[in-house]
Amino acid sequence: MTNSDYKIIVGLEIHVQMATRTKMFCGCELVFAAEPNSRVCPVCLGLPGALPVMNRQAVEFAILTATALNCKVAEFTKWDRKSYYYPDLPKNYQISQYDLPIGSNGYIEIPVGDGVTKKIRICRVHLEEDAGKNIHTAGSFSQVDLNRAGTPLLEIVTEPDINSAEEVRLLAMELQRIVRFLGVSEADMQKGHMRFEPNVNLHIKKDGSKHETPIAEIKNLNSFKALEKSVGFEVRSQLDNFIERGEVMQSGNKKTFGWDDVKEVTVLQRGKEEAHDYRYFPDPDLVPVVVDEKWLGEIKGGLCELPLKMQGRFVSQYGLSDYDASVLTTDRATSEYFDSAVKAGGDAKRVCNLITQTGLKTANEKGCGVAQLGIEPKRLAELAKMTDASQISATAAVTIFVKMMESKEQPGEIAEKLNLLQKSDAGELEKIVDEVITANPQAVEDAKSGDKKSKKAHGFLMGQIMQKTKGTANPQVVAKILGTKLKA
Amino acid sequence: MSKEILKLSCRDLQAKIAKGEVKSGDAVSAVFGRIEKYDGQIGAFLSAFKQDALKRAEEIDEKIAKGQSVGALAGVPIAVKDNMCTTFGATSCASKILENFHSPYNATVIEKLLAADAVIIGKTNLDEFAMGSSTENSGLKKTVNPWDKDRVPGGSSGGSAAAVAAQMCFASLGSDTGGSIRQPASFCGVAGLKPTYGRVSRYGLVAYGSSLDQIGPLTKDTADCALLLNVIAGHDEKDSTSVDEKTAPLCDFLSGVGKEVKNLKIAVVPQLFDGADSEIVAGVKSAIEIYKKLGAEIVEIEMPHFEYAIAAYYLIATAEASSNLARYDGVHYGHRTKNAGDYIEVYAKSRAEVLGTEVKRRIMLGTYVLSSGYYDAYYLKALKVRNLIRSDFTAAFGKADCIMMPTSPTTAFKIGEKTADPLQMYLSDVYTIAVNLAGVPAISIPCGFDNKNLPIGLQIISPAFGEEKLLRIAGMFESQTDFHKKKPEL
Numbered sequence: 001m002t003n004s005d006y007k008i009i010v011g012l013e014i015h016v017q018m019a020t021r022t023k024m025f026c027g028c029e030l031v032f033a034a035e036p037n038s039r040v041c042p043v044c045l046g047l048p049g050a051l052p053v054m055n056r057q058a059v060e061f062a063i064l065t066a067t068a069l070n071c072k073v074a075e076f077t078k079w080d081r082k083s084y085y086y087p088d089l090p091k092n093y094q095i096s097q098y099d100l101p102i103g104s105n106g107y108i109e110i111p112v113g114d115g116v117t118k119k120i121r122i123c124r125v126h127l128e129e130d131a132g133k134n135i136h137t138a139g140s141f142s143q144v145d146l147n148r149a150g151t152p153l154l155e156i157v158t159e160p161d162i163n164s165a166e167e168v169r170l171l172a173m174e175l176q177r178i179v180r181f182l183g184v185s186e187a188d189m190q191k192g193h194m195r196f197e198p199n200v201n202l203h204i205k206k207d208g209s210k211h212e213t214p215i216a217e218i219k220n221l222n223s224f225k226a227l228e229k230s231v232g233f234e235v236r237s238q239l240d241n242f243i244e245r246g247e248v249m250q251s252g253n254k255k256t257f258g259w260d261d262v263k264e265v266t267v268l269q270r271g272k273e274e275a276h277d278y279r280y281f282p283d284p285d286l287v288p289v290v291v292d293e294k295w296l297g298e299i300k301g302g303l304c305e306l307p308l309k310m311q312g313r314f315v316s317q318y319g320l321s322d323y324d325a326s327v328l329t330t331d332r333a334t335s336e337y338f339d340s341a342v343k344a345g346g347d348a349k350r351v352c353n354l355i356t357q358t359g360l361k362t363a364n365e366k367g368c369g370v371a372q373l374g375i376e377p378k379r380l381a382e383l384a385k386m387t388d389a390s391q392i393s394a395t396a397a398v399t400i401f402v403k404m405m406e407s408k409e410q411p412g413e414i415a416e417k418l419n420l421l422q423k424s425d426a427g428e429l430e431k432i433v434d435e436v437i438t439a440n441p442q443a444v445e446d447a448k449s450g451d452k453k454s455k456k457a458h459g460f461l462m463g464q465i466m467q468k469t470k471g472t473a474n475p476q477v478v479a480k481i482l483g484t485k486l487k488a
Numbered sequence: 489m490s491k492e493i494l495k496l497s498c499r500d501l502q503a504k505i506a507k508g509e510v511k512s513g514d515a516v517s518a519v520f521g522r523i524e525k526y527d528g529q530i531g532a533f534l535s536a537f538k539q540d541a542l543k544r545a546e547e548i549d550e551k552i553a554k555g556q557s558v559g560a561l562a563g564v565p566i567a568v569k570d571n572m573c574t575t576f577g578a579t580s581c582a583s584k585i586l587e588n589f590h591s592p593y594n595a596t597v598i599e600k601l602l603a604a605d606a607v608i609i610g611k612t613n614l615d616e617f618a619m620g621s622s623t624e625n626s627g628l629k630k631t632v633n634p635w636d637k638d639r640v641p642g643g644s645s646g647g648s649a650a651a652v653a654a655q656m657c658f659a660s661l662g663s664d665t666g667g668s669i670r671q672p673a674s675f676c677g678v679a680g681l682k683p684t685y686g687r688v689s690r691y692g693l694v695a696y697g698s699s700l701d702q703i704g705p706l707t708k709d710t711a712d713c714a715l716l717l718n719v720i721a722g723h724d725e726k727d728s729t730s731v732d733e734k735t736a737p738l739c740d741f742l743s744g745v746g747k748e749v750k751n752l753k754i755a756v757v758p759q760l761f762d763g764a765d766s767e768i769v770a771g772v773k774s775a776i777e778i779y780k781k782l783g784a785e786i787v788e789i790e791m792p793h794f795e796y797a798i799a800a801y802y803l804i805a806t807a808e809a810s811s812n813l814a815r816y817d818g819v820h821y822g823h824r825t826k827n828a829g830d831y832i833e834v835y836a837k838s839r840a841e842v843l844g845t846e847v848k849r850r851i852m853l854g855t856y857v858l859s860s861g862y863y864d865a866y867y868l869k870a871l872k873v874r875n876l877i878r879s880d881f882t883a884a885f886g887k888a889d890c891i892m893m894p895t896s897p898t899t900a901f902k903i904g905e906k907t908a909d910p911l912q913m914y915l916s917d918v919y920t921i922a923v924n925l926a927g928v929p930a931i932s933i934p935c936g937f938d939n940k941n942l943p944i945g946l947q948i949i950s951p952a953f954g955e956e957k958l959l960r961i962a963g964m965f966e967s968q969t970d971f972h973k974k975k976p977e978l
Contacts, residue, residue: 042593046815048586049573049595049692051727081811083858085835092814142831144819279858281867284698284808287728 006204008235010168011123011160014175015153016185017130017193018061023150024129025052025095025286032191036135036145044150046090051285054079058127058152059102059289061184063299065154066103066125068178068306073296077102078288083279087144088132096155098280101126108158109308110174112167115315115322117308120171121159128153154185160199165231168198169224177307181332189223196221200234201249204242213238213247215254218266230259234266310335318348327356334360337371337380346381347388354384358401374405383411390474396420422474426481429465429473433481436464447486458482490518494655498564498712499742501658505563508552512545512563515658516607519565522656523610526978531631532641532651534570535577536610541565544607551605559604560719566601567657569648570611571618572703573692574598581694582626583616584842585816585823595692596724597661597703604719609657612647616844617813618668618696620644621916624907625846632903633675634976635942639900642672648706649676653976659707659716663693665700666801667895667920670932673706674895674945677934677974679962680706681713682920684952685927686731688717689724695812697805698729700924709972710933710962714741717955736953744956745963752784752961755888757791763918764897771936771944772894778968779892787888793876797922798914800877803857803870804925810854813847849910874925881926885951890961893919895932895945919947929955931962934971943971 022029026043042050066073080098103125109117130153132146156175162168176194179185187193197220202213216234221227234257241247257266305313307329314325314335329335334355341351359370366373375383383404387397392415403414415421423429437444446457465478493501493515504510520538527533548563568574571581573591580586594602601608615625623631623646631646633639634654641650645662649672652660662669664682673680681704688703695701705716718741724730756776761769776786818824818838825837843851857866884891896916906913923930928949935946946965950958966972 042591045820047573047591047593047821048579048581048589048694048815049571049591049690050593051691051729053726053728083811083814085814085817085832087819087831090815090820092817093811277860279811279855279860279863281807281811281858281863285695285728 005206006202006239008163008165009160009201009203010162010231011199012158012162012168012171013197013199014156014172015130015195016065016156016175016179016187018058018127018152018154019183019185020055020057020061020152022055024055024058024127024152026150028150030151031147034147036143036147039147040149044090045146052095052283054286054289055152060299060302061152061182062102062125062127062154063291063296064182064302065156065179065184066106067300067303068182069103069106069108069122069125069156071103071106071122071125073291074100074102074104075291076100076288077291079283079286080280081283082128084276086131087142088134088146088149090132090146090149094128094131095283095286096128097126108171108174108178110167110170111308111311111322111326112170115312118167120161120167123157123159125154125156128155165228165235168231169228172196172224172227174308177330181304181307182302183332192222194222196227198227198231199254200231200238202235202238202242204239211242212249213242214249216257216266217254218257218259219269221259226259226261229264230257230266233264237266304332307332307335310339314338314348318342320348320352324352324356327360328352331369333369333371337377340377341380341384344378344381346384350384350388351380354380354397354401358398362402362405375401379404379411386411386415390422390424390476391415392420392422393471393475396422419470419472421472423469423472424474424477426477429469429477430481432465432468432473433478433485436461436468437485440464444486458486490514490521493518494522496658497708498561498658499715502560502562502564502715505548506552506558512548512607513542515563516541516545516565516609519609519655519657522654526654527656529632529637529978530634530650530654530656531629532612532647532654532656533567533610534580534582534613534628534647537577537608540576541607541609548605548607559606560715561601561604561606564606564658565609566606567610567612567648567651567660568598568601568608569614569618569645569660569662571614571663571694571696572598572611572661573694574608574611576608577611579611579694580628581617582614582628583816583844583847584627585839587628587823589822591692593692596689596726597720598692600720600722601661606719612645612651612660614647615644616847617694617809618644618663618665618701619809619846619850621667621671621913622901622903622906623647623672624903625844627842627844630903633900633942634978635677636900636940638902639942640675640903642675642896642900644668644672645680645706646672649673649678649680652676652678652706652708654978655975659705659712661703661716661720662706663696663701663703664920664924665697665702665805666924667917669704669706670895670920670930670945670947671917673932674934674943674947675900677943677971677976678706678708679710679713679931679933679972680704681717681931681955681959682923682929683717683721683955684731684736684929685924686729687736687929687953687955688720689722689727689730691724691726695808697808698812699808700801700805702924710931710959710966711742711745713931713962714745714959717741717959731953739956741956741959744960746967747960748782748964749889749957749960752779752782752964753787753888754779754784755787755789755884755891757794757891757893758788759790760794760893760919764894765899765938767938768894768897768899768944771938772892772946775935775946775965776892778965782964782968789884789887789891791880791884791922793873793880794922796873797877797925798918800870800873800925801917801921802853802914803866804874806850806854807857807867808854810851810858813851816843846910877922878926881922881928881949881951889950889957891949893947893949895919895947899938899940899942899944923949928952929958931958933962933965934974935965935969936971937974943974
């Protein structure tokens with residue numbers, strides 16, 4: 001069976017933890033990896049008599065995200081109870097949104113390479129509270145940690161518009177970039193801030209008719225790698241099952257799988273999806289949310305230029321490669337830092353190189369962002385200008401960049417102090433070239449010979465000149481002078 | 489001395505305590521004298537805190553002796569229904585599943601009582617999780633009616649009503665989801681006020697039907713209801729359904745009681761009198777006559793959707809209850825089965841072992857109501873009926889200041905009389921339930937006795953947030969009668 005005989009169909013459900021200070025319906029602060037059950041109160045413990053109070057910030061974050069995902073924002077929305085029994089769910093219902101999600105009918109554009117994008121429709125975006133965690137390490141009994149219970153989660157559901165495992169990953173990464181740009185989530189995968197549940201099946205053409213494989217839902221994936229690999233695995237597995245056993249979808253036989261990160265296989269959790277009846281009904285403890293124009297306007301004021309658009313602009317306006325533009329737009333601070341430095345007069349490619357080659361490496365070592373290294377965009381632009389004007393070499397620029405992090409001095413001052421300014425004075429350099437030519441007649445002869453020794457000899461002469469100037473000579477100027485002299 | 493103290497209203501007692509004429513400690517001793525002597529027969533209390541109450545009374549007496557200012561309920565012994573969370577004693581909801589549950593926090597009303605320097609002396613019995621009309625559904629204790637110990641005190645706030653009637657406290661708090669303050673008040677011959685939904689914070693009230701539940705006072709008379717409402721009313725940021733004070737401004741509810749309402753228009757619904765015992769009808773009609781003599785105009789109205797209230801109520805309240813009670817699962821707190829093989833059995837057996845029949849019945853009803861495929865036919869339809877009932881009330885209040893009707897179709901019935909037939913029991917709330925569906929306030933005050941010397945209750949219903957006028961209207965009746973002054977012989 002060839003690729004053209006089947007189509008991969010994937011819809012994705014994503015849970016994104018909102019970066020609010022406190023939980024969705026109580027005042028407990030969100031803290032990662034705190035002592036179990038230390039960040040809890042009567043509300044998130046679901047104690048008798050406790051009542052939820054909506055976190056307005058979480059709603060604003062949700063609306064902002066829905067807007068960025070081109071959704072229609074509900075003017076009127078409400079909270080519903082979703083009932084199911086599980087030990088990590090202290091009320092045995094989750095406060096969520098059922099028929100009136102905060103956002104609906106949107107789309108996300110994802111970069112599929114070389115500046116090409118694809119639109120994936122977003123079905124709905126809604127807010128809900130997270131559950132706690134069941135812990136099964138104590139032996140004969142399980143324990144429950146409710147620190148996470150009540151954490152605001154944004155659930156984003158796409159339409160089944162995704163057609164490859166790679167696209168699933170690209171969507172997830174694009175979404176991460178968006179929520180980070182908006183500042184609504186740290187989207188830290190290690191901390192479980194983003195969790196994915198792809199629904200996968202295949203549409204297969206065989207013998208003139210179309211077949212659909214059973215839908216597999218893969219639960220609780222929390223890395224891009226696991227997401228892409230699990231979808232890839234499921235595609236192969238469904239194809240095999242179809243070819244070997246002719247397995248196709250029957251009504252309602254959606255299967256639920258887990259992902260084994262070590263063996264890299266999906267593991268069946270529930271064979272036949274039980275008919276879940278969550279008994280949704282409006283939570284009588286909470287009042288409906290009315291999003292009026294004024295409030296919506298205030299929230300939309302927090303919207304920024306989104307990463308993909310910015311990436312495109314860096315290519316079209318600044319002439320960067322799509323790759324460089326994507327690296328710069330990984331996070332908002334870096335992209336804005338870059339943009340400011342370019343607007344301050346730095347050449348885009350030069351600024352980009354300084355950031356991507358020196359800045360990101362240094363920032364990584366320091367565990368911060370490039371923008372936090374202590375070099376203002378204006379000084380970075382100065383540094384780029386000096387490099388461009390051949391006042392300093394590319395190597396010297398790196399040295400100066402590092403020094404600039406520790407001082408407030410201008411790159412020119414640092415270059416001067418460290419004697420890194422390039423000599424471009426043709427008269428002065430000509431003298432040195434003459435000296436070297438006189439001192440190395442054999443090399444000059446070889447260089448002039450035009451045979452295979454010539455290149456090596458030429459390099460030797462350049463090296464001698466640079467050595468004499470302690471590396472401060474502008475290599476372009478030297479090369480030009482030397483070239484002229486050798487032709488003579 | 490203690491006999492004299494026991495006769496006092498809350499406001500008179502508070503005034504005397506504040507002036508130093510009566511010691512709070514003596515008032516507390518007086519009620520504990522009654523509790524120790526009579527609660528063995530009455531069974532109003534699930535817990536009582538004598539030592540703590542005496543200590544607190546002493547502190548308040550000291551404050552007064554030092555000339556410090558004290559709160560509106562300074563030194564007054566108050567009982568609260570055991571479905572309000574307190575950091576002292578258990579909060580059991582009269583359920584074995586929470587029998588040993590101790591709340592780490594106080595309900596907002598408890599905080600308000602304490603801030604007003606009240607002395608909380610104990611927690612009173614109720615139908616398990618406030619589900620019932622006779623307190624017979626208590627999983628922990630039997631409470632009887634102080635007027636006739638073979639009869640029920642009403643419910644679900646039966647303990648709170650019996651405690652006030654038997655002078656085992658000066659006032660109590662109850663909760664009312666479908667009549668649970670007014671009906672026991674009526675059965676026990678005391679005043680009971682269900683405030684407007686949203687007037688009093690529900691934070692810390694263990695939820696039964698969240699969109700219907702409301703806390704209110706049970707007292708010796710209307711003015712004491714006003715005094716307690718002054719203390720417990722107000723917006724609470726912890727309860728999203730409590731109404732902000734811009735929408736519903738607070739006022740001094742007490743100061744108006746005693747002033748008559750001029751040009752009072754009373755609506756009556758003749759069709760509704762058909763369902764009540766003749767003595768009840770006679771009692772309520774003679775009460776209305778008294779208002780007539782005071783110059784009130786009577787307007788006969790129809791409330792065409794009133795008769796659907798019970799049906800709608802038992803869909804909405806049970807739906808909410810099935811969800812509200814899901815948390816009592818044996819996992820986090822409360823009773824846990826010792827015979828579970830897996831976690832599903834922890835749920836099933838913990839609940840099956842200790843929840844009472846009526847609670848199970850309502851959980852099952854509510855679960856069914858919310859199930860997919862039935863939601864529209866039951867829950868959604870009930871919400872529509874609820875809106876129609878609201879509009880009945882709105883229409884009525886366009887014609888009159890208040891509506892008067894019986895609180896209950898009968899006086900207190902015999903223990904065991906209706907336990908075999910849940911529907912008969914549900915029908916005893918026929919006059920009270922619509923009020924909760926509409927969210928409006930209503931009061932029950934004593935307006936007579938039947939031939940068995942059992943109290944009859946007059947229910948007065950007013951527009952939302954109209955408590956000030958409602959209390960004045962009730963006060964007008966009390967100024968002309970002394971039914972509220974009669975006490976049962978124990």
